[in-house]
Amino acid sequence: MKQIYQLFSRETNLRSRLKKISLGIALFLGSNGANAQVSSYGFSQSTGNFTPLTGGNVLATATAAGATAAGLYNIAPIPVTMPFAFNFNGENYSNLVISSNGFITFGATSALNSTTLPLSYVGAYDGAISAWGRSLNSFSNIGGKTGDISTDVVGSAPNREFVIQWKNFRPIYATSISNVYAFSFQIRLKETSNTIDMVYDNGSYALGSSAISGTAQMGLRGETIADYNNRFNATSLLFGNSSIGTAATSTQAFNTTAATPGMPSSGLTYTWTPPSCFRPTKLSSNTPTTNGMTISWQAPTPMPSSGFEVYYSTSATAPDATTVASLSNISGNSVQLSTLTSGTTYYIYVRSLCSVTQKSEWTDALKVETLCGPVSSYYTGFEDSTTGAYLPLCWNRLVSSSLPGTLTTSTTTPAAGAKGIYLYTSATSTYTPSVAVLPELDNLNAGTHWLRFRTRITVAGTGTLQVGYVTNGNDMTTFNLLGDILVTNTAWSLGNDEKIYQIPAGVTIPAGARLALRTANDGKYFYIDELYWEAVPTCFAPSGITSTANTSNSISIAWNAATPIPTNGYEIYYSTSNTSPTASTSPSITGVMSTATTITGLLPLTQYFVWIRSKCSATEMSAWSLDGSSFNTICQPPSLSAVTGATFCSGQTATLSAMTDSGATINWYEDNTIATPLATGTTFTTPALTATTNYWVSSSVGSQGYVGISVPVSTSGNSGVSNLGMIFDAHQDMMIETVDVYPMHASNTTGTITIELRNAGGATLASATENVAVSPTGAYNAVPLNFAVPAGTDYKLVVTAKSTTIGNFIRESGAANYSFPYILSGICTMKDTTTTGFYYYLYNWKVSAKCESPRQQVTATLDAACLGTSEATKKNEIKVYPNPFHDVISISDIANAKSLSVMDISGRVIRKINEVTANSVNLSDLKEGLYILQLTYKDGSISSHKVIKK
Known part of the structure; x- marks a missing residue:
């Protein structure tokens, strides 16, 4: 009874997706022969009968000694000649090699006797078929059973089967003679159809009954581990319900006693069916020229009747079944590519044409670079260069083997894109500066072009970048200095980072020489990006x-x-x-x-x-x-309307009023310069006044938001607190309300942090020291600052101190974790960090700003003709004496007095006694002059008296 578990097309689609991952691996390894084909084999599963071999050729038998040791363990691989040619992975083979570890291999190079994982082993054999790939052994004469490895041929030509059998093998390597489980399995290779069957017997205990469990590899492998087609089941799934493997390392779990995952059922058969059209293998190229190369490959067997197609591109994107070939109807196994671009990377693919409509899959990419010829103009943003100790195609990287400088392609905060180059040489004179040699330029002496690029150093100061040429592109000692470029900027900003060098008139550079850059021995760290060799413009920008x-x-x-x-x-x-x-x-x-x-x-x-x-x-x-x-642009503040003053009697309050747009706030101020309002609202009641007084009123709307990285990406920290933080611009007056920090310590739980606001000149404008929580992984804290920041540029918000109970703060050091600038539109821009290459400590700034109208003056006017009855009565009843006085003044009656205020002639309160308990008041500290003594009584009445201090 046949039971199909996976449809061919479904598996092929998933394999295609997995193959793209393998392609990346193959390109990384630089392999041109890793042409995945076994991934195109179809898979089906059925249940039939396990038919053991009754004759045939016994190649190895477990000996009596194996009963107490490892019978058939790590024996040498057994080479075998097959009775017919078998096509595996597009090639015909007459020989194979059998491993006692449950698999066979093809090709001149076999697996080692210690190879236990054939599908993920990186050995150089042409391919492998694994029925139970893992460390295995057998036994001798236990429970009447003995293990062996044998082969036989069954059936008649042209439909014969070559059978390889592992009989009475343990499912895992073991030496126990008291607990022995025996099972058998076969690999059956079919003539003509080239189909592969793996057939299993479920096995039984020869002795004992203790559970035996583990995993094994089942499936196919091509020339490399990037080419696989295998099965997978976890311990929670039945062995017979396996799924397609997702990596060369995928395995099937088994257990000899537990129903799940269990063992293979008797007669379980895995069938692997080859594709009807194999693709070619072993792509290679001859030495490319500046504009061409010859591509060769090994034709599959059988040879495709309609030849081959070739596709090539400068993009690494692989073609699919619908991609139109660059070249078609190629009858041989090679082709010449011409009219290519010099100094360019090409990705080349080939497929078989087995008929007009039947085509194989494309091969994996063959990556080839054409030679670099001289050019008249050039640009690179370094995006195509490999990160690390590499430079772009057509450049030369010259680095000393002893005490060298640093020269790499870096992803650390480039000027544009994702990459730039990085140069550094120690200030010690014994260190040898590295040399970055540009592509060959054919117009160095024409006087028509200049070198333009962006650069910065990482620490304040002056760095010297040297421009010159090498007469030998592979020898740094042939460097000849043309001139120095001085670099002082530490950030990519507003064109300050761009440098231009033009070869001086009268200087002749030798034929074949190449322009080059190197650092002086000044200990400076340089980044370079966006480099041009271009015609000198005749029209210049402002x-x-x-x-x-x-x-x-x-x-x-x-x-x-x-x-x-x-x-x-x-x-x-x-x-x-x-x-x-x-x-x-x-x-x-x-x-x-x-x-x-x-x-x-x-x-x-x-x-x-x-x-x-x-x-x-x-x-x-x-x-x-x-x-x-x-x-x-500045904000559009709400407008004021109906601003109304008020009159008052001396010693009384006045109520001022104003109206504004809906949703806006009205602010009342003591004068036109003080930042903090006295009050807000549509009305404002003054304190008790004795003279005409001016106030100011405005209307405003507020805005609030967050800027910077909201939460950490990294989990690592840094301990430095030497003015580390962010550089930002305030586009209008604003307030930094809170910032988030994440302090770390292995055992402490509390600490303190000091944060300062500094202007562009480095002066401290505000400082706050706050208590924070601390944890081993970084405790979240929203630190209150409430720093007022006037509109301006190049402010710094920095951490300047921490308690000893804090070890580190979480920061970002990977360039992929942050990207300046962070903008809160119209309010502020966080544009850089105080130390290039890091985002320091201060996350998720809460920022607010107020959009305020110009202040208008509003007046509380004293009504000189107004004198309240109660005040007149009190004034007639109460006497103050002597008047004028020297130091002490007396009051005739304070029985019902609540408070006493002393005001100057303008009405400004200069002394206030909230509880009047004595008839005499010492005013010796007052200067000579006229004052108003104002008594406020418990019934709300007021008594005002003019007094003179002598």
Whole structure:
């Protein structure tokens, strides 16, 4: 009874997806022969009968000594000649090698006698078929059973089967003579169809009954471990319910007593059916030229009747069944590729055409690079270079074997894209600087081109980058210095990172020499990105774009004129995106003939990026200015309406009022400069006044948000607190309310952290020391700061101290974990870290800002003709004396007095006694002059008295 567990097409589709992973492995290993084919074999499973061999050729038998030791264990692989040619993986074989560990191999190189995992073993055999691949052995004369390995031929030509049998084998290697489980299995190779059967007997105990369990490899392997087709089941699944393996290491679990996963049922048969059209193998190329190469391969057996097709591309994306071939109807096993581009990596694939409609799968990629010829212009962003001790194609990396400098392709915060190059040489003179040799350029002496690139150093100071040439591209000692480039910037910013070098007039570089870069022995760390060898422009971009005045819907800008001054003026492009315009980008503003203009029609509280280019003629434009300069419109505050003052009687309060837009807040201030309001709301009641007093009122709306990495990506920390943190710009007045930190210590649970706000000059503007929780993995803390930050640039928020109970703070050190800038639109931009290559400590900043209208003056006016009855009565009843006085003044009656205030003539309170308990008050500290003594009584009445201090 046949039972199909997997459909051929379904398995093939999954295999195709898994094969793409294997392709990456094959390319990484540099293998051109790892052409996956066994993955194309179909699989089916059935239940029949296990038919043991009754004659045939016994190749190895467990001896009597094996009863107490490891019978048939690690015996030498057994070579066998087959009675017919068998096609495996597209090649015909007449010989195979049998391993006592449950598998066979093909090819001149066999597995070792110690090989136990044939499908994931990286050995060089051509392929393997594994029925029970693991460490195995047999036994002799236990329970009347003895193990052996034998072969036989059954059936008649052309439908014979070559059978390899492992009889009475233990399912795992063991030496016990009291607990012995015996089972048998076969590999059956079928003539003509080239189908493979693996047939199992379920086995039984020859002695004992203790459970035996483990895993084994079942399936096929091609020339490498990237080419596999195997089975998998976990211990929780029946052995007979296996699924397609997902890696060369996939195994099937078994147990001799437990029903799950159990052992193979008697007669369980795995059948592997080859594809009807095999693809070629062993792709190779001759030595490429600058524009061509010859590709060769080994034709499969049988030879495809319609020949082969070739596909090649500069992209690593593999073709599929629908991809149109680059070359078709190739009758031989090689082809010449021509008209290729020099210094380029090509990926080449071949497939068989077995008929007009039947085609094999494409081979895996053969990766070949054409030779590099001299070029007149060049650009690289280093994206195609392999990370590590490599440089791009057509470059030479010259590094000393003794005390060398560093020269690598790096992913650490490049200027653009994902990669750049990194150079460093120790300041010790005995160290040898490494040399980065550029591709060969054929116009070094023409005087028409220059070298342009972006660079930075990692620590403040001055680094010297040397430009020169080598007369031998493989010998760093042939370096000749042309000139030095001084680098002081530590960040990629606003064009300050771009350097240009033009070979001086009169200098002649020898024929065949190549331009090169190296560092001086100055101990500086350099990063280089976006490198060009390009024609010197005749039309130059302006520089130094600045903002002269911003409103809620406009930005006024000015810039330095280009030299020479462009005849047709300037063109401007602006956007809320910092994506640089290209030569084909349409400008936003044209025909600007001066070096200043105003951009209007903008959105309030929005960050804009601005580029300018020169227009030297009707058709000639410069490049756009370097890096979009960033400017921000200010907010659009709500307007005030119906601002109303009030009159009051001396010693009484006044109620002022104002109206504003819905949702806005009204703020009342003591003067026009103090930042903190006295109160908020539509009305404001003054304190008791004795003179006309001015107040100020405004309306505002607030905005709040978060900036920076919200939560850590990394789990590792750093202990440094030497001014480590972030650099940011405040686009308007704002408040940093909280920041998140994650302190770490193996055993401590509490600590303190100090965080400071500093301006661009390094002066400390605010500081906070707060208690924090600590844990081994980094405890979450939202640290309250409430730092007020005026609008400005290049602020630093840094950690400056920690208690000894904190070991580290979580930080980000992998370039993939962070990406500057972090922008809270219209409020602030976190643009860099204080130490390049790291995101330090301060996560998830909570930031708020207030958009406020100009303050308007509102007046509380004293009504001089107003005198309340109660006040007049009290004034007539109460006497203060002597008047004038020297130091002490007396009050005739304080029985019902609640408080006493002493005010100057403007009404400003300079002394207040909240509880009046004595008739005399010492005012000796007052200066000579006129004062108002104001008594407030428990019934709310007020008595005011003018007194003179002598």
